[in-house]
Amino acid sequence: MTRDGRSLIAALAGIVGARHVRTALPERITYARDGLPTHRRVPGVVVLPGSRDEVIAIVRLLAALGVPFVPRGAGTGLSGGALADADAVLVVLTRLNRILRIDPRNHLAVVEPGVVNVRLSAAAAPDGLLYSPDPSSQTACTIGGNVAENAGGPHCLKYGVTATHVLALEVVLADGQVVELGSLSGEPWGPDLVGLFVGSEGNFGIATRITVRLLPIPRAVRTLLADFAALRTAGEAVSAVIASGIVPAALEMMDQSCIRAVEDSVYAAGYPRDAAAVLLLELDGAQESAVAADAETIAGILHAHGARSVTVAADAKQRERLWQGRKKAFGAMGRLSRDLVVQDAVVPRSALPDVLETIARIAGAYGLTVSNVFHAGDGNLHPNISFDGRVPGLKARVDEASGEIMAACIAAGGTITGEHGVGLDKLRYMPLLFDGDALAAMRAVRRVFDPEERVNPGKVVPVHACREWVGSVNAERGTRNARADVRSDFRVPTSALET
Amino acid sequence: MTERGGFEGLDSCVHCGFCLQACPTFLATGDEADSPRGRIELMRALEAGELAPNDPGVALHLDRCLGCRGCEPVCPSGVSYGRGLEASRALLAERRGTPPLVRAALAALTGTGGDMRATRLVYALARALRATGVPGKLAGWGRLRFAFGMLAATAPKDGGRRWRSVEVGGGRPRANLHRLPPPSMTSPVLLFRGCVMQGLFPHVHAATVRTLEVNGYAVRDAPGQVCCGALHAHAGLRGEARRLARANVAAFGAGGDADDAPPLIVVNSAGCGAMLKEYGHLLHDESDGVGQRFAARVRDVTELLAERGPRPGAPIDATVAYDPPCHLLHAQRIAAPPEQVLRAIPVLRVISTPDAAQCCGSAGLFTLVEPEMSRAVLQPKLASLAQARPQMIVTGNPGCVMQIGAGLAAAGSPIAVRHPVELLDESYRAAGYYA
Numbered sequence: 001m002t003r004d005g006r007s008l009i010a011a012l013a014g015i016v017g018a019r020h021v022r023t024a025l026p027e028r029i030t031y032a033r034d035g036l037p038t039h040r041r042v043p044g045v046v047v048l049p050g051s052r053d054e055v056i057a058i059v060r061l062l063a064a065l066g067v068p069f070v071p072r073g074a075g076t077g078l079s080g081g082a083l084a085d086a087d088a089v090l091v092v093l094t095r096l097n098r099i100l101r102i103d104p105r106n107h108l109a110v111v112e113p114g115v116v117n118v119r120l121s122a123a124a125a126p127d128g129l130l131y132s133p134d135p136s137s138q139t140a141c142t143i144g145g146n147v148a149e150n151a152g153g154p155h156c157l158k159y160g161v162t163a164t165h166v167l168a169l170e171v172v173l174a175d176g177q178v179v180e181l182g183s184l185s186g187e188p189w190g191p192d193l194v195g196l197f198v199g200s201e202g203n204f205g206i207a208t209r210i211t212v213r214l215l216p217i218p219r220a221v222r223t224l225l226a227d228f229a230a231l232r233t234a235g236e237a238v239s240a241v242i243a244s245g246i247v248p249a250a251l252e253m254m255d256q257s258c259i260r261a262v263e264d265s266v267y268a269a270g271y272p273r274d275a276a277a278v279l280l281l282e283l284d285g286a287q288e289s290a291v292a293a294d295a296e297t298i299a300g301i302l303h304a305h306g307a308r309s310v311t312v313a314a315d316a317k318q319r320e321r322l323w324q325g326r327k328k329a330f331g332a333m334g335r336l337s338r339d340l341v342v343q344d345a346v347v348p349r350s351a352l353p354d355v356l357e358t359i360a361r362i363a364g365a366y367g368l369t370v371s372n373v374f375h376a377g378d379g380n381l382h383p384n385i386s387f388d389g390r391v392p393g394l395k396a397r398v399d400e401a402s403g404e405i406m407a408a409c410i411a412a413g414g415t416i417t418g419e420h421g422v423g424l425d426k427l428r429y430m431p432l433l434f435d436g437d438a439l440a441a442m443r444a445v446r447r448v449f450d451p452e453e454r455v456n457p458g459k460v461v462p463v464h465a466c467r468e469w470v471g472s473v474n475a476e477r478g479t480r481n482a483r484a485d486v487r488s489d490f491r492v493p494t495s496a497l498e499t
Numbered sequence: 500m501t502e503r504g505g506f507e508g509l510d511s512c513v514h515c516g517f518c519l520q521a522c523p524t525f526l527a528t529g530d531e532a533d534s535p536r537g538r539i540e541l542m543r544a545l546e547a548g549e550l551a552p553n554d555p556g557v558a559l560h561l562d563r564c565l566g567c568r569g570c571e572p573v574c575p576s577g578v579s580y581g582r583g584l585e586a587s588r589a590l591l592a593e594r595r596g597t598p599p600l601v602r603a604a605l606a607a608l609t610g611t612g613g614d615m616r617a618t619r620l621v622y623a624l625a626r627a628l629r630a631t632g633v634p635g636k637l638a639g640w641g642r643l644r645f646a647f648g649m650l651a652a653t654a655p656k657d658g659g660r661r662w663r664s665v666e667v668g669g670g671r672p673r674a675n676l677h678r679l680p681p682p683s684m685t686s687p688v689l690l691f692r693g694c695v696m697q698g699l700f701p702h703v704h705a706a707t708v709r710t711l712e713v714n715g716y717a718v719r720d721a722p723g724q725v726c727c728g729a730l731h732a733h734a735g736l737r738g739e740a741r742r743l744a745r746a747n748v749a750a751f752g753a754g755g756d757a758d759d760a761p762p763l764i765v766v767n768s769a770g771c772g773a774m775l776k777e778y779g780h781l782l783h784d785e786s787d788g789v790g791q792r793f794a795a796r797v798r799d800v801t802e803l804l805a806e807r808g809p810r811p812g813a814p815i816d817a818t819v820a821y822d823p824p825c826h827l828l829h830a831q832r833i834a835a836p837p838e839q840v841l842r843a844i845p846v847l848r849v850i851s852t853p854d855a856a857q858c859c860g861s862a863g864l865f866t867l868v869e870p871e872m873s874r875a876v877l878q879p880k881l882a883s884l885a886q887a888r889p890q891m892i893v894t895g896n897p898g899c900v901m902q903i904g905a906g907l908a909a910a911g912s913p914i915a916v917r918h919p920v921e922l923l924d925e926s927y928r929a930a931g932y933y934a
Contacts, residue, residue, distance in 0.1 A: 026550050030560075048529055097529070139517060139573075
């Protein structure tokens with residue numbers, strides 16, 4: 001270990017206490033992946049601050065030393081976004097897990113970034129309120145991570161993604177400055193800085209306090225399960241539902257492979273195993289009669305568009321089971337094969353039937369298993385590719401197939417991520433969508449917050465593809481160009497894997 | 500043992516992280532290395548030889564795992580975390596040996612040092628000390644004082660001073676019972692006695708026998724039985740666990756009537772029950788599936804009672820909190836039967852705290868060898884129990900009785916912790932079943 005490394009560790013320990021600084025290789029290895037385990041980066045040091053003040057002190061220390069750092073919540077992200085390299089410090093925010101305030105009269109809450117999504121809704125429930133964005137990982141993921149990724153979830157179809165629900169932020173910028181963005185009544189003036197920060201994938205700093213909007217728990221809810229004999233029919237039914245003018249709270253699709261994985265698990269929800277696809281729809285509102293009427297209309301539309309059956313959840317318990325099955329589907333993919341790549345792309349809703357068939361064709365051509373579980377109402381696809389990483393050459397084939405799927409989505413008028421973010425995983429697709437000028441503009445925005453590009457370096461914008469890097473076409477490997485700006489090159493080379 | 504010794508159970512982990520919030524140690528530290536997903540990374544690296552079993556960074560976090568298996572029932576991919584953990588601990592024990600404290604505790608409590616007389620003496624002394632009432636007075640948070648609290652928590656408790664059995668409908672409760680038909684058939688079952696249960700909880704064994712008999716089971720003894728081996732397996736001492744398993748298979752094998760299927764084996768300790776049900780895995784390579792067949796005969800006492808109703812007893816006017824032992828709820832997936840047993844007691848109010856399913860931090864020898872983490876895991880449970888204010892806590896595992904009991908005593912709470920069959924037994928006694 002270099003002297004720089006040792007003094008950094010000592011200084012970090014001085015801030016948070018030695019037990020909250022993780023330096024041993026095995027400990028750092030446990031932080032080498034997120035929810036998309038095909039990416040692996042072993043961080044140089046892991047630090048777990050316990051308070052906002054400790055976060056600020058850490059960021060100021062790292063600014064003084066010019067050391068890069070990466071904020072991380074629960075590590076359930078799906079783009080390799082919360083990984084740090086060996087010369088960076090991983091700042092883990094799980095201990096900042098206090099709900100600071102719930103204001104039931106003004107329908108808002110103030111939380112620390114490490115609060116687990118579902119715990120906020122649980123805490124607000126006695127006041128008849130909930131925190132609406134509900135990513136499938138909501139039982140594990142943190143609100144801070146949701147802010148960084150602008151997380152979505154099934155109910156974002158009607159209620160909007162995380163950005164819709166964040167009112168104000170206290171942010172520690174890369175240089176240690178603490179700034180307030182937004183206010184309880186939205187952005188007080190000028191550009192929407194909260195909107196800019198939400199979804200910045202940890203590139204703009206660390207949010208230490210997050211003020212979010214809470215919504216009333218809907219008084220009337222209907223959850224419908226429709227099953228289809230063909231994927232295409234299900235895709236067409238999605239467009240028919242939306243065309244009806246009724247906006248469902250959620251409209252999700254799962255294909256047969258997903259259905260079976262879930263039905264084999266503890267989250268078995270009673271989805272029909274022989275269905276080619278199921279749609280899970282929710283309708284909600286304040287009036288029981290209105291929601292019931294909508295449900296009837298929608299059931300009629302589903303039947304008219306080829307649903308073999310439409311069932312309505314009989315009670316809250318069955319509704320919960322239907323949702324648990326959907327939300328844990330991604331985690332159940334381990335039943336199909338030991339390795340998994342989950343993709344995230346958006347296509348125009350009307351293109352769903354064609355794109356689903358294209359994906360199936362690509363999977364067939366590469367001899368891969370693809371399972372689809374996704375937010376159909378938003379056209380937000382999640383093809384899951386299951387494979388066995390021990391088979392030589394298979395991972396390369398998976399990467400090629402992923403690239404083809406992504407190209408097909410772009411060709412259909414879509415984009416490369418709906419909610420998982422770019423992180424490391426989508427860097428290679430950014431030049432497919434943006435030219436050098438556009439990428440350079442993104443980078444310029446980032447530099448307003450973080451001129452040295454020290455926070456979560458190497459993610460989101462493939463800097464080698466930016467205009468100022470013309471000549472290099474290898475965007476995928478362009479994970480770090482800010483070296484010159486970084487004054488310290490401390491390393492903790494305690495690993496046999498690294499040397 | 501399977502070819503990969505249990506590591507294959509980890510293969511289906513896809514790193515989703517849905518286990519994180521089910522892990523008591525992750526909740527205590529917020530550190531991925533103290534989470535199931537982080538430990539799976541460590542275990543996979545151990546199996547692959549990328550990390551050494553004597554690396555302190557590996558050992559610290561695997562040692563700090565309670566083995567509560569709370570991560571298993573929430574895992575969508577059905578990862579067999581417990582098997583991977585035991586395989587890893589076997590590697591650790593092989594490389595660095597067994598810590599002296601663990602050796603000493605195993606020898607004293609389970610007799611596997613080879614000297615059963617010494618173990619019997621240890622328990623006799625413990626019971627004598629317990630009878631003086633001194634340990635209860637010394638109970639506290641320090642390592643030794645917590646141990647005194649644990650010992651005090653094992654004492655038989657008389658509920659009579661805290662509540663009265665209620666007579667309903669004006670008549671004597673037993674009057675109702677004569678209307679119940681006698682159990683149609685009497686099934687023989689063999690009682691698994693275990694080591695700590697036999698040494699410190701003989702009153703629970705007695706209650707088990709009595710309540711089972713009321714419900715039509717004839718409880719018999721299986722001579723020659725030994726400790727189940729759970730503490731050994733958790734400590735990575737698989738050889739000793741297998742030796743004990745073979746001894747138990749032999750002792751219980753001969754219990755049946757010549758031509759009939761061998762009788763079921765009843766166990767009233769969740770930890771032992773979970774281990775006995777794992778004999779199929781433990782003795783995987785033994786001839787003709789003896790372990791598997793043994794495991795298939797094992798039932799928790801609450802499973803047997805629930806199967807027969809159980810017959811209702813006399814009312815007890817009290818509020819109790821049921822706290823499911825991890826090795827019953829997570830490892831054996833037994834959720835309803837203990838509550839069915841408690842429902843056989845009229846008037847009794849059974850409540851459940853929001854985090855009831857979370858480990859209490861006992862985890863066998865864990866409370867002795869990892870006191871700091873153990874207490875950190877216990878704290879949230881004590882806090883929610885303090886809020887719920889039950890008159891008694893009911894749980895079906897000796898470790899949990901001792902851990903929660905010692906925690907309550909240290910916190911100055913008079914609330915007692917008992918086994919569900921003890922309560923049923925009291926209810927049956929009041930109902931006149933034993934008259």
